[in-house]
Amino acid sequence: MKKKTLPIGKLPMELLDExxxxxxxxxxxxxxxxxxxKDAAVIDWxxxxxxxxxxxxxxxxxxxxxxxVNINANDVVCAGARPMWFLATLLLPEGQTDKELVDxxxxxxxxxxxxxxxxxxxxxxxxxxxxxxxxVVGQMLGEAFRNRIVRPDRIEIGDLVLLSKGIAVEGVSxxxxxxEAEVRELFGDKFVKRCQDFLYRPGISxxxxxxxxxxxxDVHAFxxxxxxxxxxxxxxxxxxxxxxMEIDVSQIHVFDEARKLCEHFxxxxxxVIASGALLMVASPVDADHIVKKLRDHRIExxxxxxxxxxxxxxxxxxxxxxRPLPRFERDEIARIFE
Numbered sequence: 001m002k003k004k005t006l007p008i009g010k011l012p013m014e015l016l017d018e019x020x021x022x023x024x025x026x027x028x029x030x031x032x033x034x035x036x037x038k039d040a041a042v043i044d045w046x047x048x049x050x051x052x053x054x055x056x057x058x059x060x061x062x063x064x065x066x067x068x069v070n071i072n073a074n075d076v077v078c079a080g081a082r083p084m085w086f087l088a089t090l091l092l093p094e095g096q097t098d099k100e101l102v103d104x105x106x107x108x109x110x111x112x113x114x115x116x117x118x119x120x121x122x123x124x125x126x127x128x129x130x131x132x133x134x135x136v137v138g139q140m141l142g143e144a145f146r147n148r149i150v151r152p153d154r155i156e157i158g159d160l161v162l163l164s165k166g167i168a169v170e171g172v173s174x175x176x177x178x179x180e181a182e183v184r185e186l187f188g189d190k191f192v193k194r195c196q197d198f199l200y201r202p203g204i205s206x207x208x209x210x211x212x213x214x215x216x217x218d219v220h221a222f223x224x225x226x227x228x229x230x231x232x233x234x235x236x237x238x239x240x241x242x243x244x245m246e247i248d249v250s251q252i253h254v255f256d257e258a259r260k261l262c263e264h265f266x267x268x269x270x271x272v273i274a275s276g277a278l279l280m281v282a283s284p285v286d287a288d289h290i291v292k293k294l295r296d297h298r299i300e301x302x303x304x305x306x307x308x309x310x311x312x313x314x315x316x317x318x319x320x321x322x323r324p325l326p327r328f329e330r331d332e333i334a335r336i337f338e
Contacts, residue, residue: 007329007330007334008330008334008337009227009228009329009330009331009334010227010228010330010331012329013036013232013235013236013239016036017036017239020034020035020036027043029043029044029045030042030043030044031043031044031049031146031149031151032079032149032151035240036236036239036240037152037223037236037237037238037239037240037241038151038152038240039053039074039075039076039078039079039222039223039224040052040053040075040076040078040079040081040140040142041053042079042081042149042151044146045143047145047146048143048144048145048146049081049143049144049145049146049149050141050142050143051076051079051080051081051141051142051143051144051149052076052139052140052141052142053072053075053076053139053140054072054137054138054139054140055068055071055072055075055137055138055226056135056136056137056138057071057135057136057137057138058133058135059174059178059273059333059337060173060174060177060178061133061134062177063108063173063177063199064105064108064134064136065088065104065105065106065107065108065109065110065112065136066108066109066111066112066199067136067199067204068088068109068112068136068137068138069086069108069109069112069113069116069118069138069140070112070116070203070204070205070207070275071138071204071226071275072086072138072139072140073086073116073118073140073205073207074204074205074206074207074224074275074278075140075224076140076141076142077142077206077207077210077211077222078150078206078210078222078223078224078278079142079144079149079150079151079222080144080148080149080150080151080210080214080219080222081142081143081144081148081149082142082143082144082211083116083118083140083141083142083207084118084119084141084142084143085118085119085121085140085141085142086109086113086118086119086120086121086138086139086140086141087120087121087122087123087138087139087140087141088109088120088123088124088136088137088138088139089123089124089125089136089137089138089139090102090105090123090124090125090126090134090135090136091126091128091131091134091135091136091137092125092126092127092128092134093127093128093131093132093133093134094127094128094129094131096132097127097134101134102125105134105136109136116205116207118140123139148214150214150219150220150221150222151221152220152221152223152237152240152241152281153240153241153242154220154221154241155220155221155237155241155242155243155281155307156220156283156307157243157307157308157309158283158284158306158307159220159281159282159283159284159287159306159307160281160282160283160284160287160303160305160306160307161234161245161247161279161280161281161303161304161305161306161307162213162279162280162281162282162287162290162291162301162302162303162304163230163251163252163253163277163278163279163280163301163302163304164206164209164213164277164278164280164294164299164300164301165202165206165209165253165276165277165278165299165300165301166202166252166253166254166255166258166277166300167225167229167230167252167253167254167255167258167269167270167272167274167277168229168230168254168255168258168262168269168272168273168274168276168277169198169202169203169204169255169258169274169275169276169277170198170199170204170226170273170274170275170276171229171258171261171262171267171269171272171273171274171332171333172195172198172255172257172258172261173195173196173197173198173199173204174273174333175195175261175265175333175336176192176195176196176198176261177196178336178337179265179336180192180196183195183261183264186264187260191257194257195257195261198255198257198276202276202300203276204275204276205276206224206275206276206277206278208297208299209278209294209299209301210222210278210280212290212293212294212297212299213278213280213282213290213293213294215293216286216289216290216292216293216294217282217283217285217286217287217289217290217293218282218283218286219280219281219282219286219290220281220282220283221237221240221241221279221280221281222278222279222280222281223236223237223240223278223279224275224278224279225274225275225277225279226273226274226275227273227330227331228271228273228328228330228331229268229269229270229271229272229273229274229328229331229332230252230269230270230274230277230279231270231271231325231326231327231328232271232327232328232331233274233279234247234279234314234325235314235325235327237279237281238310238314241281241307242310243307243308243309243310244307244308244309244310244311244312244313244314244315245305245306245307245308245314245315245325246305246306246308246312246315246317246322247304247305247314247315247316247317247325248304248305248317249316249317249318250317250318251302251303251304251305252270252302252304253300253302254269258272262332265336267332267333267335267336268326268328268332270325270326270328271326271328271331271332272331272332272333273331273332273333281307287303291303305317
């Protein structure tokens with residue numbers, strides 16, 4: 001009998017939760033450890049806390065270095081810390097790697113680090129067998145004062161859920177880069193270029209979004225929705241905070257480019273990789289200040305829902321009726337790579 005295998009993408013949330021509970025390895029001075037919806041680890045480092053994160057980039061190739069820095073920086077800032085130091089492990093395909101490829105990836109990493117004021121402090125590079133595209137595994141370190149750490153156990157019933165920018169910024173860029181010829185044939189050169197540039201404008205970085213939000217009010221939780229899209233990010237955030245949520249679909253900003261591409265490829269925008277958007281949870285008073293602060297800096301920001309009791313679950317409000325928020329076993333975009 002053929003063994004059942006798991007699909008491409010992140011481990012299913014329930015399986016990952018089971019593995020973390022089954023194989024614990026808690027260290028000393030750990031304030032925030034491994035867990036669903038926890039973007040980065042937080043370690044007691046005396047007067048300040050050290051915040052650490054690792055994340056691979058596997059879907060894209062042409063801007064992989066830029067992705068690696070920004071995706072990891074996003075998760076560090078979601079803990080309330082400023083990203084400071086970056087390490088990268090580069091795994092390059094046998095028979096396809098030349099000096100030009102290596103130079104391009106190093107240049108992308110270096111520029112992305114400089115743009116965010118981050119030091120490139122180490123890593124590892126090798127050409128290996130068994131892969132058909134470059135893979136970059138990033139490790140980001142940051143620091144923050146203890147009283148500035150943002151952690152999901154502060155979420156309270158009655159808090160509001162906010163979303164910056166909209167969805168699906170990263171998904172648009174990936175589709176336009178990996179399916180360039182098909183998208184160009186359907187929508188034209190200007191559309192392809194605009195979608196590819198979503199990587200930079202509106203951009204996949206949420207560092208500025210988070211820092212502005214912390215200036216404006218008391219943020220109870222951040223979460224960076226990546227693989228599995230906004231829906232998975234909301235499920236993860238609710239699980240981390242041990243709460244329920246009611247999300248109003250009409251308040252979720254879906255970029256027109258995302259809507260068109262998702263319609264063409266048969267993808268649900270709620271399940272498409274969503275880096276570039278930032279989920280925030282705050283009290284109603286602070287939420288108003290945060291929305292104003294981000295909009296004053298020309299960053300779209302909307303209240304998309306409310307925190308409710310956990311027994312009600314995570315709900316999607318649409319046309320006056322609620323239903324369970326969809327769940328995705330894998331990122332929608334993974335289907336086009338099969």
